[in-house]
Amino acid sequence: MARMGRFGSGLWLRRCLLPKRTLTAALVCTLYFFFTQVNLSLRSPTWTSGRNQIAPSGASNSGVSKEGSAAPTRSNVVYITLKSKRLKPAQIRGTVRPKLRRKARSGALPRWDSPAGAEPEPPVSSIRIYSRTPPPWLSARDVATMRALAGAKVLRVQQARGAPWPLLLFEGTGPGEPNAACGLARAPGDSAEVFAFHLDRVLGLNRTLPAVSRKLAFLHNGQPSPVAAWESSLDPDGVSLTWAEYQRSLRQRCWIRNVAPKPGSGCSAVHHYEWSKVALFDFLLQIHNRLDPSCCGFSPREQDECREPGRRFECTRGDDVRLANVARRRHDPRRLVLTVNKGHFDRGEDNLDFRVLEGIKELPESAVAVLRSGKLREKLLQSLFLDRTYWESRGGRPGIDELIDVIERRARILLAYAGAHGVLAVRMTD
Template sequence: MGKSLLRCLLLPCVRLSFSLRRCALPNRTLIIAGACVLYLLVLVSQLGRSRQLRHEMTEREKYRHTRGLYNLDITASEDFKTGASFALPTRSNVVYITLRTKRAKPAHIRGTIRPKLRRKARRNQDEARAHFSRSKLGPLERDAGQTKRHFASNASRGETGDVIHKSLEVIRASLPDAQADSPVSSIRIYSQKAPPWLSARDVEAMRFLADAKVLRVKEVPRADSPSLLVFEGERSVSKTDLKRVRPWTSACGGQCGVISSPVDATEVFAFHLDRVLGLNRTLPAVSRRFNFLHDGQPCPVGSWDASLVPEGLAAGRSTVRLTWAEYQLSLKQRCWHNNIRPKSDSGCSPVHHLEWSKLALFDFLLQIHKRLDPSCCGFRPRRDDVCVQLGRKAECGDQNHMQLPTIIHKGHDPRHLVFTDNQGFFDRNEDNLDFRLLEGIKELPERAVLVLKNRRLREKLLQSLFLDQTYWESQGGRRGVDKLIDVVERRAKVLLTYIAAHGIKSTAMNE
């Protein structure tokens, strides 16, 4: 069968070649030239068709790009009418973020921290942050050519009881930090709307922190924590806003940013995670480079909120004083739930009951233990952890009297918490997670749990973190950010298993 088929196919070719041999040389040449011309015509037609298809695909991609990064079919006129968060595009080109269906190789959990940063983090981080601003004030003074100014005279005149020990007046023309003059913002928004989980105020704060011209940098001492390195940026402030600001904050006037150490880069990730989950309890934070600080390495910069210290810096931030036993009692009492005022002898704290659920969920995903587990009682700490170096691990024997030191709220709003100092840990394995953070929690925010269950966490975090170009590039681009999200996704799976095993309810928390 095969031989007969081959013979049938080859027989016409043999007859054609025999006929060509018998033809005269001019006729043979003419036939061969005609065949070549016919072949070239077919080839040219195929190339033209493929070029036309490619042009049509390009036009389709351009049309898709004009719809925006987030595919929101909402016009600009509707945004202005409804007052939704509106942001003009800051880039002309569009880079789409797509999700891979399956990772070729799972990311190693120990590879989520860059080696250089990790060697620095092995030191006492609290001590490093305490001396961060002091160690950088010297180079800053040399670069700016300015001298230190003391504001102790303000306290002696009775303007305020808070003394700002050090301040540096920085002339804008002499600052080497020239990225603010660039017409392209480091906050890249390609569509007419930012992601829906970021408000217009969030976008405005991010752009100010990332692009504002630095006018002055100063060190602000705090009574309860290491001093802060604060910069003042150029932005107009209305007279009504200035009247609301206390004298000791008039130097900022609501237009300052707090510069942290480069080892605290998780502050930026924590801000975007908070917004994606719908908690809205962290202050806006971006990553920014200062040529006069830390050799130009990207530093996390957070918003300055004067309402966290309403009684002055000397008095410290508005902190809820609670022990572990009082915290557990507050969870059982469901304090301030449904706006019901608790009895005076109930032992309730001023914090709303649902705030603890948001805090527990947020801290578990990032494994932040300093708020609810400052002594590292719920996991196996390393030798270089702060709780071990300060000897707090010994306090786990008397857990009921253990103080929760960093529960922060705004001075005018004691019912709601503010998540500050969000230094998370991405290099902690799933077999060493701190489940003490979830102890006593009977309900969790429905919106956040829904994001975890629908597996939309990666998609939303990629879209959100992509806005901050400096942070995105400092983490190694898409590959580095994917490794961080891998860690949080694995913890989310563990959390969902814990929710199902303990019968924790999902409650709408719009407080």
């Protein structure tokens, strides 16, 4: 009976424990089935991750199947945020600024030292160069002149001969030093002078003098204004030609292949290709006061100089109108120097001055190549960024881009005009 009692109690225990084991096994199976289904769902290509859809290899990101029907989606979408590794910030090379002090020679005081031994803080140029070498279209002399105009101390202000703008004499000028340390201070509204200088260098024309933007406390209430380099070697008389004489010289192709023109041909000392460079440059910037001083090639607006009483009538006898602002150096009469470059960015494309292109049959090949390359904007941005004051005064990148937009549209019009009129791109070496 004792054995039967023990046997009976064990059987009873097994019967009582069996439902519990069955329940545990069922629970384990249920959990296994649930997690298996969740794992399969997470691997499904119909799940999205944040904003970007992630498709499996070999599938398209468009969300459309090969048969053309839209891929199914699930209502219970889980958004997974993936944390990517933080990239290190790009290393920006520091600005290479000009040396502010020179080493003192034996027995001489440093440049910035006064006789009393004090050393005042020198001005800092706003010209910024982010590499050891400037852009290839700017020479070392260009950069040195820009830095002098933008940061050198002004020693004296006087009136320039033949110019209505004040002439600034900067510190450092003296015997044996370049004349570029003198500059003409223009009005704030003439800021296109700075853009014109950089456009000239980017196109490879090299016919303008360096110009920068600078804030001068004693001029224009400290507003940013252009300061253009001035050279004493410029011929004060310039080139004196009427429109008819200018057109006749274009037909004569003066000084081509360095052949001296025949007596009585009407040629001036200016090389034929110089006028092609001027015409291209003036059309892109719509500078009329050089080849079209009477505004005969477009309809002048209220703000144009040609709206003055008595000016417009000159177009009726346009052959007698004289060209203006055509300068050259005394020792180099074959090449022109473009000194007054007040461009107009607000002139509409339906009112462009095509008169400046009249009689032009060739354009400089190097400049045309830049216009066609699609690199004009990139180069202008890189060049204009060097002038911090000008860049900021135009509103930074957005403002500069608006100006370049205008030049790019005019470049396309110029190239279309050249194709329609048989104007050739010719190699023009200096």
